[in-house]
Amino acid sequence: MAKPILIALALAFLGVMVLMPVVAIFDRAFADGAGAYLAAIRDPETVAAIRLTVIAALIVVPINIVFGVAAAWLVARYRFWGRRVLLILIELPFAMSPIVAGLCFLLIYGAYGPVGAALEPYGIQLMFNLIGIVLVSLFVTCPFVMREILPVLQVTGEDEERAALTLGANGWQIFRHVVLPNISWGLAYGTVLTMARAMGEFGAVSVVSGAIRGRTMTLPLQIELMYNDYNATGAFAAATVLAGLAFVTLILRGALNRFGPQREAHP
Amino acid sequence: MTALARPQPRILPGFSLSLGITLLFLCLIVLLPLSGLLWQLGKLGPGDYIRVVSSERVLAALRVTISAAALATLINGVFGLILAWVLTRYRFPGRGIMDALVDLPFALPTAVAGIALVALYDRSGWVGQLLEPLGIQIAYTWWGIVIAMAFTSIPFAVRAIQPAIEELDPAEEAAALTLGANGREMFFRVLLRPLLPSILTGVGLSFVRSLGEFGAVIFIAGNMPYETEIASLLILIRLDEFDYPAAAAVAGTLLALSLVLLVAINVMQNRLQAYLRTEG
Numbered sequence: 001m002a003k004p005i006l007i008a009l010a011l012a013f014l015g016v017m018v019l020m021p022v023v024a025i026f027d028r029a030f031a032d033g034a035g036a037y038l039a040a041i042r043d044p045e046t047v048a049a050i051r052l053t054v055i056a057a058l059i060v061v062p063i064n065i066v067f068g069v070a071a072a073w074l075v076a077r078y079r080f081w082g083r084r085v086l087l088i089l090i091e092l093p094f095a096m097s098p099i100v101a102g103l104c105f106l107l108i109y110g111a112y113g114p115v116g117a118a119l120e121p122y123g124i125q126l127m128f129n130l131i132g133i134v135l136v137s138l139f140v141t142c143p144f145v146m147r148e149i150l151p152v153l154q155v156t157g158e159d160e161e162r163a164a165l166t167l168g169a170n171g172w173q174i175f176r177h178v179v180l181p182n183i184s185w186g187l188a189y190g191t192v193l194t195m196a197r198a199m200g201e202f203g204a205v206s207v208v209s210g211a212i213r214g215r216t217m218t219l220p221l222q223i224e225l226m227y228n229d230y231n232a233t234g235a236f237a238a239a240t241v242l243a244g245l246a247f248v249t250l251i252l253r254g255a256l257n258r259f260g261p262q263r264e265a266h267p
Numbered sequence: 268m269t270a271l272a273r274p275q276p277r278i279l280p281g282f283s284l285s286l287g288i289t290l291l292f293l294c295l296i297v298l299l300p301l302s303g304l305l306w307q308l309g310k311l312g313p314g315d316y317i318r319v320v321s322s323e324r325v326l327a328a329l330r331v332t333i334s335a336a337a338l339a340t341l342i343n344g345v346f347g348l349i350l351a352w353v354l355t356r357y358r359f360p361g362r363g364i365m366d367a368l369v370d371l372p373f374a375l376p377t378a379v380a381g382i383a384l385v386a387l388y389d390r391s392g393w394v395g396q397l398l399e400p401l402g403i404q405i406a407y408t409w410w411g412i413v414i415a416m417a418f419t420s421i422p423f424a425v426r427a428i429q430p431a432i433e434e435l436d437p438a439e440e441a442a443a444l445t446l447g448a449n450g451r452e453m454f455f456r457v458l459l460r461p462l463l464p465s466i467l468t469g470v471g472l473s474f475v476r477s478l479g480e481f482g483a484v485i486f487i488a489g490n491m492p493y494e495t496e497i498a499s500l501l502i503l504i505r506l507d508e509f510d511y512p513a514a515a516a517v518a519g520t521l522l523a524l525s526l527v528l529l530v531a532i533n534v535m536q537n538r539l540q541a542y543l544r545t546e547g
Binding site: 002003006007009010011014016018019022024025027063066067070073074080086089090092093095097099100101103104105106107108109112113114115135142158162170174175196199200201202206220223224235236239242243246247249250 | 278279280281282284285286288289292293296297298299300301302303304306307346349350352353354357359361365367368369370371372374375376377378379380382383384386387392393394414417418421450475478479480481482486498499500502503506511514515518521522525526529
């Protein structure tokens with residue numbers, strides 16, 4: 001009945017709204033030919049930006065895995081005062097404008113903020129460098145791992161863990177042999193999302209990066225810089241790298257969805 | 268620490284470790300930065316706050332942001348429902364690819380989304396050059412902001428509505444048709460009512476997300492003060508001028524707006540679900 005019309009509408013919307021913009025990036029990136037594209041990718045500033053982006057993500061991801069697992073374990077297994085507040089706090093980064101998030105960090109850790117000013121005499125600077133980028137990336141990605149693991153822990157219950165405890169396992173053994181196998185799919189899923197978001201974050205990072213060419217520019221910032229410099233090929237070439245990352249993310253997500261246990265779909 | 272633990276026996280180990288890690292992280296990464304904003308707002312005082320926020324430029328930026336987010340949300344409500352319906356109910360070739368495409372805006376970094384939309388909608392872009400002879404301009408106008416916001420928040424709408432459609436019983440639709448309901452009656456009475464809570468959640472999330480969207484918007488917005496300048500950009504401009512109090516005032520307003528909306532969505536969803544249950 002309405003099926004063909006609805007499918008056509010859905011296809012048209014996704015085609016024009018989602019697919020075409022992404023295809024357009026590749027079109028523009030290769031507008032001057034493959035040679036210009038390759039030269040743009042090998043631009044020293046772009047290479048430095050890619051390196052910084054990867055380094056920041058490699059620091060952010062493990063920290064957020066530890067936090068996510070700890071927070072999910074805490075919320076799933078214990079009842080304590082302030083538990084709901086804790087959950088809201090962890091989810092908060094999802095609701096915040098990235099610029100507001102970046103500003104918050106600047107106001108407390110920047111040279112004029114209480115913590116930043118206190119650290120300055122010791123020569124420690126937290127903003128406008130790698131530390132600042134890592135801090136805001138931790139903020140914007142902190143809900144991902146926890147959100148993926150929490151439902152799994154809630155569903156599996158604690159019977160197995162109690163059994164292991166009765167059999168004399170210590171905390172670490174319970175975690176390795178009972179908890180970890182259960183949460184591994186959720187953990188992988190959360191890690192993929194954290195990685196993608198950490199590499200792609202733009203607004204919050206742009207507030208705290210200091211924007212020093214070749215030094216504190218992550219790849220998304222470098223794209224904006226080149227775009228404003230009218231270096232279209234460079235900007236779009238760099239954008240293809242991040243678009244590629246997005247495709248890898250989607251493929252990994254798809255694979256995890258397909259081979260992992262059944263899970264609810266949410267972005 | 269022990270004061271936080273409530274009577275329930277703690278048989279499983281790891282409470283203090285996980286509590287320690289969680290609290291340390293939350294304090295350094297979430298609470299302390301948030302208190303920075305509050306501290307700055309406190310220094311500002313209510314009189315100055317009102318003076319900053321009621322300035323013509325801030326009001327214009329808020330108006331642009333909220334109106335564009337509202338239209339983007341409306342678009343996402345309609346197409347989010349269609350997409351969720353098509354993906355859940357129909358099986359056709361290419362469905363898997365469509366399903367993956369829905370998540371693309373979520374996986375794509377927002378700065379990339381921004382220049383991608385420019386590439387498509389500026390006068391040399393594939394869509395832009397079709398619209399130009401008709402006198403329609405999207406890039407660097409308010410419409411561009413709407414498109415960018417709709418782009419980044421469509422996955423939130425679709426993924427919030429999908430589970431609710433899965434729970435619908437197709438037999439009820441068939442029953443309604445057998446009882447003589449026409450298409451429109453069936454849509455509003457049998458389909459839309461049970462889906463309403465999740466639709467509201469979806470559009471609510473998409474609205475909140477749109478209010479804060481920055482990367483995708485600034486490339487295509489044109490960023491003209493009073494006309495196409497969004498609130499997030501104004502915060503950044505005030506920051507570059509080292510006017511931290513003004514930046515904090517706008518940021519506090521934006522944050523408060525998002526929080527009020529989130530709470531409202533939550534409350535409304537609970538009430539609606541309770542209402543629908545009692546109605547049977």
